[in-house]
Amino acid sequence: MNWEQLLSLKRFGDTNKRLRKEQDETRLGFEVDYDRVIFSSEFRSLQDKTQVIPLSKTDFVHTRLTHSLEVSVVGRSLGRKAGQRLIEKHPYLQNIHGYQANDFGAIVAAAALAHDIGNPPFGHSGEKSIGEFFKTGKGVKFKDKLTQKEYQDLCDFEGNANGFKILTESRPGREGGLRLSYATLGAFIKYPKESLPKKPTTHIADKKYGFFQSEKSVFLDVVKELGLVKRGNDNDISFSRHPLTYLVEAADDICYTIIDFEDGINLGLIQEEYALEYLINLVRGSINTSKYHELTTTQDRVSYLRALAINTLINEAVELFIENEEAILDGTFSKALLDLSKYKAQIKDIIQISISNVYQSEEVIDKEISGYEVLNQLLSVYTDAVDNKLNNSLSSFNSLVLKSLPKTINLNDDNLYSCLMAVCNYISKLSDSNAILTYRKLKGNHL
Secondary structure, three states, X not given: OOHHHHOXXXXXXXXXXXXXXXXXXXXXXXXXXXXXXXXXXXXXXXXXXXXXXXXXXXXXXXXXXXXXXXXXXXXXXXXXXXXXXXXXXXXXXHHOOOOOHHHHHHHHHHHHHOOOOOOOOOHHHXXXXXXXXXXXXXXXXXXXXXXXXXXXXXXXXXXXXXXXXXXXXXXXXXXXXXXXXXXXXXXXXXXXXOOOOOOOOOOHHHOOOOOOHHHHHHHHHHHHHHOOOEXXXXXXXXEOOOOOHHHHHHHHHHHHHHHHHHHHHHOOOOOHHHHHHHXXXXXXXXXXXXXXXXXXXXXXXXXXXXXXXXXHHHHHHHHHXXXXXXXXXXXXXXXXXXXXXXXXXXXXXXXXXXXXXXXXXXXXXXXXXXXXHHHHHHHHHHHHHHHHHHXXXXXXXXXHHHHOOOOOOOOOOOOHHHHHHHHHXXXXXXXXXXXXXXXXXXXXXXX
């Protein structure tokens, strides 16, 4: 892979090549990507979607929106720092093509901002709930009516693939979705493969999948433009990551490791003395002891250590990225950057405490159970309506249910897979509160 091709400014529908030297510096294409994501309705719904604590009533607990904003800020720093090093190493990028260090930051920031845009309500349990509906629930009845890969898309419903759908899916008046640059789309695709075969190798790019069968042609167009390296068997659609994806991933890893831990402390789920010791182990070499002892509240102490920890991990991730640039470009780099961190033991300890004290806390588990029931009911009602419509056996209730869907949902296709994906995509865009409200309406409990 080569950087000139990887930094493509092309957008869906372009007939002419966009050159970096011809860009308006006050309205750079990669920065437009960020704006298009942040003004999208799908991004706004993240303000009421679970990060760790579902439906929290406290002010300081992160939602998917605040998490995404923080990941984009960390991503911008990672991209700029890496971009500065890359331009020093490859001066032709600037001298001949006009790329700047901040271009890398803008791409990573935009991709990081969008990284959770496809996540359904109720966090990762929402993904599992949708998958279980088709794998072991009422949705099993569709198995024999779909191809293996179509059915696998539903059984392992994946927020990353759904995000790619949201960013790229055409509809009347919105051809090409948000029409982001292909560089940003490439950096967004964490797992550039289809749903089958499942985890064919231990390569980080094979951990999950990154597009549904409904977006296969769009995915292949992006891959071709960027020159991503083909992986796997000839019959499999699997490619190496865009190099900047490693920085998007590092930004997310840094934020959820440190900030979810911070939420746990502020909620009292993790004891302060116990927790601060773990953070101090991560940043011991950079603490200003006198400044630290002046801080009198838990929140201020945690905030200070969090800032130091994020800065420490940003600098290390950039070093690891530059050290491994050659392997990343040829597609042989197979781990997440933080997997090589010298602080791996400390990171593992922090994540383990978050899992036991926060992710598996009674409050989280109780609300995830409720989330399963809500999504299961929504899927049951909407997929029944779709199935009956395709079989010309609509009931009056089915008709009312379909009329309640937004006009942007296209159910005119006679293809079962397309209709099921449209339903899942609609449900995935609901906020936690809106999913509960819709559930109550369908149950007749909101009159």
